[in-house]
Amino acid sequence: MSRTITVGLDGSLESRAAAEWAAREAKLRGLPLRLVHVWEPVPEPVAESVHLSAEKQRHWSERIPGEVAAKIRSRHPGVEVTVEPIPGRPMDVLPEVAKDTELLVLGSRGLSGLGGFLVGSVGMPVIAHTDTPVVLVRSGEQAAGEYERESSGTSSAAAYRPVVLGLDTDHPDDTVIAFAFEEAARRGTALKAVHAWTLPTYYVSALPSAPELGGELGRQEAATLAKVLRPWREKYPDVEVIEESRSGSAASRVIEAAHEASLVVVGRRIRRSPFGARIGPVTHAVLHHATAPVAVVAHD
Incomplete structure (x- = not known):
């Protein structure tokens, strides 16, 4: 197992909040942060109809984690950040990714009015099929506001x-x-x-x-x-x-x-x-x- 903190990133506000939380956790543990962007390739007939080449798909798959990584590096200069785009379905890829990390961090949408998580079709299968500790971080408030106070x-x-x-x-x-x-x-x-x-x-x-x-x-x-x-x-x-x-x-x-x-x-x-x-x-x-x-x- 690699001694890293890994974030499952899809570009949503939820996963960005998870990345921020994970960066703080990586700093506490003195470990590098790994941003894994799992993207599902567009079927070839659809890609051809909208003129979306494989090269363009790779570009967009790298742009999201690249932007998040840049922000994390500026906010947490002492944390080593790596980026890894992986094609496939998140619910299939993330349990495999989790085997090679110390902690997997995922984002979950806050339930309006209830203040809880919408764990969804990805979070639950990943949690249920990995032996690695998994942390779910909700969106809405900033990560620091959720777990720190003055x-x-x-x-x-x-x-x-x-x-x-x-x-x-x-x-x-x-x-x-x-x-x-x-x-x-x-x-x-x-x-x-x-x-x-x-x-x-x-x-x-x-x-x-x-x-x-x-x-x-x-x-x-x-x-x-x-x-x-x-x-x-x-x-x-x-x-x-x-x-x-x-x-x-x-x-x-x-x-x-x-x-x-x-x-x-x-x-x-x-x-x-x-x-x-x-x-x-x-x-x-x-x-x-x-x-x-x-x-x-x-x-x-």
């Missing part, structure tokens, strides 16, 4: 909002947790671990006569979350950890926390099945409705 102190330097980790304490995965802690450490910000739980049916029926049962279960769930995070606190002593264990829908709790996040980290279990890949209901909901960039980390 420090409340006397310094004018920008401070990062917390990294939010959606954590399943029943099946915690080291790959997902490590990714979230690393991102928080790079940004010098807090990590907010969000865990949600629901009352079993027999607890709900017993609550009217024994309301303390809910409180006891809540304390048990909070203790489990603390136990899962304890070794990670020791491994990353400079990262402030905020633990949030509340009853309710896991997706709703993570989406709520995303409003004040620089990045949301969720997992996707790798399912090697001939019937295709699944993303999972919580991750699927977070992808569509979180307002911050979302990193999907595949794990076994």
Whole structure:
């Protein structure tokens, strides 16, 4: 695997926002940035009818990433930027491209009025068919405005909002947790671990006569979350950890926390099945409705 940050670029505002986010991430990691423009060649009969030669198609396929690369180089002079146009269908090419990169970044359209993502026909298949972490960045606001805020102190330097980790304490995965802690450490910000739980049916029926049962279960769930995070606190002593264990829908709790996040980290279990890949209901909901960039980390 090549140590690069790769952006899937199509010239849209969404992919340009993704490129800007990826440039900042590349700077944080000290890695080069690779702009991959996947373009679908025009069928020959159509190309002939509009006098669009293969040479002209190549020109336009190189112009879009070239313009984006020039802007990134001027805004982030310390980041090495390379450009790579590739013919083909994005949903076919990008999973292959992802195999040769450390992180793949894609753009997603903001849903007007809902503040979330329109992941679309490219993002979902790419996420579902690659083992490489994928970050989706929405358009609308500038990338910096989505994940930075001005420090409340006397310094004018920008401070990062917390990294939010959606954590399943029943099946915690080291790959997902490590990714979230690393991102928080790079940004010098807090990590907010969000865990949600629901009352079993027999607890709900017993609550009217024994309301303390809910409180006891809540304390048990909070203790489990603390136990899962304890070794990670020791491994990353400079990262402030905020633990949030509340009853309710896991997706709703993570989406709520995303409003004040620089990045949301969720997992996707790798399912090697001939019937295709699944993303999972919580991750699927977070992808569509979180307002911050979302990193999907595949794990076994």
